Amino acid sequence: MTDPWATFGADLHIDPTGAPGLRAGLMDALREAVRTGRLAPGTRLPSSRTLAADLGMARNTVADAYAELVAEGWLTARQGSGTRVARRAEPRRGASAPPRSRPPRSSPAYSLMPGSPDLATFPRAEWLKAARRALTAAPNEAFGYGDPLGRIELRTVLADYLSRARGVYADPERIVICSGFVHGLMMMGKVLRERRVREVAVESYGLDVHTRLLVEAGLRIPCLPLDELGSRTGELPAMRGAGAVLLTPAHQFPTGVPLHPDRRAAAVDWARSTGGLILEDDYDGEFRYDRQPVGALQGLDPERVVYFGTASKSMAPGLRLGWMVVPQSLVREVTEAKGVSDWASGALDQLTLAEFIASGAYDRHVRSMRLRYRSRRDQLVAALAERAPSIKVSGIAAGLHAVLELPEGGEADVVRAAAWQGLGVEGLSFYRHPDAEVRREALVIGYGTPTDSAWAGTLDALMRVLP
Amino acid sequence: MTDPWATFGADLHIDPTGAPGLRAGLMDALREAVRTGRLAPGTRLPSSRTLAADLGMARNTVADAYAELVAEGWLTARQGSGTRVARRAEPRRGASAPPRSRPPRSSPAYSLMPGSPDLATFPRAEWLKAARRALTAAPNEAFGYGDPLGRIELRTVLADYLSRARGVYADPERIVICSGFVHGLMMMGKVLRERRVREVAVESYGLDVHTRLLVEAGLRIPCLPLDELGSRTGELPAMRGAGAVLLTPAHQFPTGVPLHPDRRAAAVDWARSTGGLILEDDYDGEFRYDRQPVGALQGLDPERVVYFGTASKSMAPGLRLGWMVVPQSLVREVTEAKGVSDWASGALDQLTLAEFIASGAYDRHVRSMRLRYRSRRDQLVAALAERAPSIKVSGIAAGLHAVLELPEGGEADVVRAAAWQGLGVEGLSFYRHPDAEVRREALVIGYGTPTDSAWAGTLDALMRVLP
Numbered sequence: 001m002t003d004p005w006a007t008f009g010a011d012l013h014i015d016p017t018g019a020p021g022l023r024a025g026l027m028d029a030l031r032e033a034v035r036t037g038r039l040a041p042g043t044r045l046p047s048s049r050t051l052a053a054d055l056g057m058a059r060n061t062v063a064d065a066y067a068e069l070v071a072e073g074w075l076t077a078r079q080g081s082g083t084r085v086a087r088r089a090e091p092r093r094g095a096s097a098p099p100r101s102r103p104p105r106s107s108p109a110y111s112l113m114p115g116s117p118d119l120a121t122f123p124r125a126e127w128l129k130a131a132r133r134a135l136t137a138a139p140n141e142a143f144g145y146g147d148p149l150g151r152i153e154l155r156t157v158l159a160d161y162l163s164r165a166r167g168v169y170a171d172p173e174r175i176v177i178c179s180g181f182v183h184g185l186m187m188m189g190k191v192l193r194e195r196r197v198r199e200v201a202v203e204s205y206g207l208d209v210h211t212r213l214l215v216e217a218g219l220r221i222p223c224l225p226l227d228e229l230g231s232r233t234g235e236l237p238a239m240r241g242a243g244a245v246l247l248t249p250a251h252q253f254p255t256g257v258p259l260h261p262d263r264r265a266a267a268v269d270w271a272r273s274t275g276g277l278i279l280e281d282d283y284d285g286e287f288r289y290d291r292q293p294v295g296a297l298q299g300l301d302p303e304r305v306v307y308f309g310t311a312s313k314s315m316a317p318g319l320r321l322g323w324m325v326v327p328q329s330l331v332r333e334v335t336e337a338k339g340v341s342d343w344a345s346g347a348l349d350q351l352t353l354a355e356f357i358a359s360g361a362y363d364r365h366v367r368s369m370r371l372r373y374r375s376r377r378d379q380l381v382a383a384l385a386e387r388a389p390s391i392k393v394s395g396i397a398a399g400l401h402a403v404l405e406l407p408e409g410g411e412a413d414v415v416r417a418a419a420w421q422g423l424g425v426e427g428l429s430f431y432r433h434p435d436a437e438v439r440r441e442a443l444v445i446g447y448g449t450p451t452d453s454a455w456a457g458t459l460d461a462l463m464r465v466l467p
Numbered sequence: 468m469t470d471p472w473a474t475f476g477a478d479l480h481i482d483p484t485g486a487p488g489l490r491a492g493l494m495d496a497l498r499e500a501v502r503t504g505r506l507a508p509g510t511r512l513p514s515s516r517t518l519a520a521d522l523g524m525a526r527n528t529v530a531d532a533y534a535e536l537v538a539e540g541w542l543t544a545r546q547g548s549g550t551r552v553a554r555r556a557e558p559r560r561g562a563s564a565p566p567r568s569r570p571p572r573s574s575p576a577y578s579l580m581p582g583s584p585d586l587a588t589f590p591r592a593e594w595l596k597a598a599r600r601a602l603t604a605a606p607n608e609a610f611g612y613g614d615p616l617g618r619i620e621l622r623t624v625l626a627d628y629l630s631r632a633r634g635v636y637a638d639p640e641r642i643v644i645c646s647g648f649v650h651g652l653m654m655m656g657k658v659l660r661e662r663r664v665r666e667v668a669v670e671s672y673g674l675d676v677h678t679r680l681l682v683e684a685g686l687r688i689p690c691l692p693l694d695e696l697g698s699r700t701g702e703l704p705a706m707r708g709a710g711a712v713l714l715t716p717a718h719q720f721p722t723g724v725p726l727h728p729d730r731r732a733a734a735v736d737w738a739r740s741t742g743g744l745i746l747e748d749d750y751d752g753e754f755r756y757d758r759q760p761v762g763a764l765q766g767l768d769p770e771r772v773v774y775f776g777t778a779s780k781s782m783a784p785g786l787r788l789g790w791m792v793v794p795q796s797l798v799r800e801v802t803e804a805k806g807v808s809d810w811a812s813g814a815l816d817q818l819t820l821a822e823f824i825a826s827g828a829y830d831r832h833v834r835s836m837r838l839r840y841r842s843r844r845d846q847l848v849a850a851l852a853e854r855a856p857s858i859k860v861s862g863i864a865a866g867l868h869a870v871l872e873l874p875e876g877g878e879a880d881v882v883r884a885a886a887w888q889g890l891g892v893e894g895l896s897f898y899r900h901p902d903a904e905v906r907r908e909a910l911v912i913g914y915g916t917p918t919d920s921a922w923a924g925t926l927d928a929l930m931r932v933l934p
Contacts, residue, residue, distance in 0.1 A: 011628075011631070011753070011830045011833055011834065012631050013631065013632050013763075015634070038631060038634065038766075040630070040631075043631060116612070119610040119611050120607045122610045124602050127602065128599055128602050131595065132595055135594065140587045140589075142785055143586040143783035144586050144783070144785055145583070145784045145785070146784075160510065163505040163506070163507070164500070164505060164506055165478040167480040167505065168505075169504075179812075179813075286478070299505075316610035317612045318610040318611055318612070318813065319813055319814070319815065321813070345813060346646075346785065346788070348594075348816065349813045363478045366478055451607065
């Protein structure tokens with residue numbers, strides 16, 4: 001044997017029984033592996049030379065065993081395609097084993113569920129180009145466990161991007177890469193508990209996965225009243241127990257109002273005078289359609305605001321990439337809460353996004369998506385004016401969703417009617433805090449969700465179910 | 468204005484002060500952005516046409532403001548490269564702000580710290596090819612939030628791979644993708660606590676990040692004695708409170724012994740008779756150098772073993788990809804513990820790894836690395852025989868590290884001497900459970916860590932510090 005450790009051939013775990021080197025033991029082991037399904041039908045086996053080397057057997061022993069198993073119908077051998085497990089060798093599956101892949105979740109024919117961008121627009125070719133450049137340029141250490149804050153390359157370009165595009169006072173040393181807002185909020189929940197904070201004020205309407213997460217972290221979540229100027233942050237001083245407040249200032253989720261400048265100032269005043277923290281969820285700040293830019297609240301006081309951004313809306317949720325800009329005084333605590341390296345996102349995606357932003361492709365993508373979403377919004381508004389003129393639409397200055405006000409008692413009816421038509425929509429009450437003073441009936445329409453080809457049909461389906 | 472929403476040019480957050488449309492307000496805003504560092508020196512500004520459209524101003528107003536700021540030295544304008552922030556416009560940085568990038572952590576010139584593969588060998592070109600195929604073939608929904616278990620494409624190829632290469636009874640529906648062993652163990656800690664388990668037996672030597680994580684999950688961690696046949700699992704029945712045991716059966720970490728077949732059987736017997744669970748950390752099972760294949764313990768009883776595998780040793784930790792194969796009865800609980808989608812790994816990396824495995828590139832890579840590491844191991848053993856013949860080496864049948872036994876009192880001396888020589892090594896006592904009966908003195912030598920070019924020098928440095 002000149003090279004007992006061949007580098008070719010599939011890797012196989014085979015445990016021959018009986019005396020070493022015996023053909024019968026090898027055959028038993030292979031039969032058992034096929035019978036139990038460990039070797040799936042069609043699997044290509046290593047060459048007899050390779051397997052012999054792996055097992056320390058003579059090559060002829062393995063070749064003979066293969067030949068005999070072919071004869072027995074367990075394996076097949078064909079010139080050029082090697083030895084494979086026979087197709088008809090049915091593996092045993094436990095009686096209780098489920099089918100190999102679950103049926104797809106029953107999803108409606110049309111979807112206007114909020115929270116997702118148009119997934120068909122992911123810039124695959126541009127992303128791949130960025131991945132090539134990133135992978136070529138990456139230092140070897142990028143493949144290691146890495147910095148718990150995230151890759152410095154990404155934090156550096158994000159600092160510049162957030163600063164120029166969102167008005168965030170960012171510095172690479174205060175940026176923490178995470179896998180999305182929920183990951184970031186979970187870290188902050190831990191930090192707040194360590195700081196003995198017991199309450200985080202939240203908005204009257206919001207995502208329940210976020211509030212549930214705070215509750216699971218051991219925090220109470222009193223809610224702030226909400227009106228047409230946004231959350232009434234002026235009431236924060238009266239909420240004695242609150243050590244932080246969770247806000248969506250650029251585009252309240254889901255009602256869509258931007259937080260009024262006075263309310264922004266009131267939140268910052270409260271934070272300064274009480275030592276409280278503002279958690280700013282800037283989930284879709286890139287998509288504003290009117291002429292008033294709505295910058296990040298964080299710019300008003302970077303030491304009192306924890307800013308959260310994400311690629312989930314601007315690019316795709318599947319990337320699982322988000323970022324926090326944290327006050328200097330919190331960097332150490334957040335890093336500790338992030339904990340061991342396993343919580344970091346994949347280094348290659350981080351490097352690719354850094355390249356994508358640095359090359360200008362991110363700005364181009366955001367601008368192009370903004371045009372596309374604005375045009376959908378305009379079509380939605382026009383369709384409503386024509387076909388459901390009694391319905392008031394709001395929250396449309398920015399973002400990927402709109403709110404359609406419904407008459408009292410109308411929400412449940414419309415959601416049900418939509419389900420019958422194969423249209424997925426979400427009612428506003430799904431997002432209501434249990435203690436919210438006001439109960440509004442409305443639909444939250446995620447007009448970013450459909451693909452371009454589905455858009456016209458989806459809009460039409462919506463119009464059919466509106467009163 | 469024919470197209471007020473140009474798709475070109477950088478995205479900029481500018482909030483002009485004063486009456487809308489006024490040049491002075493825009494200039495103030497731009498000056499402020501440069502002064503405070505929000506616009507970094509060298510940043511390219513959008514064209515006057517683009518910015519005018521964004522802000523709803525006349526193009527001439529913006530062009531005039533740009534020209535004036537160029538005159539004032541804030542901006543520079545050059546044919547073909549557009550308008551940029553002047554290089555000498557020094558941004559203000561807060562007095563307390565740290566430097567933009569921290570100095571690299573002081574790392575030793577040579578490292579034999581265990582736990583990392585040779586990062587220089589990451590198969591960049593092959594990975595990129597797989598990424599191209601994966602990105603081209605991905606359905607649109609791959610870019611969405613996705614299945615909490617992980618991508619079905621990856622789970623399907625992993626089921627086949629784990630089955631044939633590691634002897635694992637795997638099914639895509641029992642595989643949960645995670646970002647590494649720690650992530651998986653954290654989920655299991657949660658599941659165990661929900662099941663009211665209070666104690667998890669651990670090995671006498673192991674990684675303290677793992678045991679700490681269990682303790683943080685609210686679990687006690689009594690330890691099993693360890694000898695030359697592996698952990699003494701026969702003592703599990705006497706540990707009345709233990710509801711689970713954490714083991715590294717293929718290659719005990721860090722002592723390197725494989726768990727003896729009798730000990731494997733004893734662990735499974737204990738699990739069956741008490742309803743306990745075995746947590747099998749198969750961190751480097753791909754790398755075995757002798758002729759006795761050591762398959763996964765999970766194959767003995769897939770309903771009593773939770774199997775953990777990872778790409779961190781076989782490929783690179785930077786990928787942050789690992790997998791669990793869980794008993795059918797635990798799938799729902801583990802999925803719930805994984806919680807909201809943010810904990811998933813990036814979809815593109817998952818799809819790329821699926822392609823990488825399916826194409827055979829993973830097997831080729833593992834085989835090639837196995838050859839490389841085996842050769843290093845042989846060189847280490849040969850060097851010891853020649854230059855430090857009194858030192859016994861063990862744990863070398865598999866994996867990426869070896870244990871060098873030292874005379875009593877020798878460990879701390881050698882680690883210190885190594886540090887002086889710029890050689891990073893870890894003593895075995897770093898891994899000792901506080902209640903471990905036996906106290907051994909040894910070095911844990913991660914011979915997978917150096918690059919090929921550093922290997923000879925590193926080995927030489929090690930020989931110089933050994934007694």
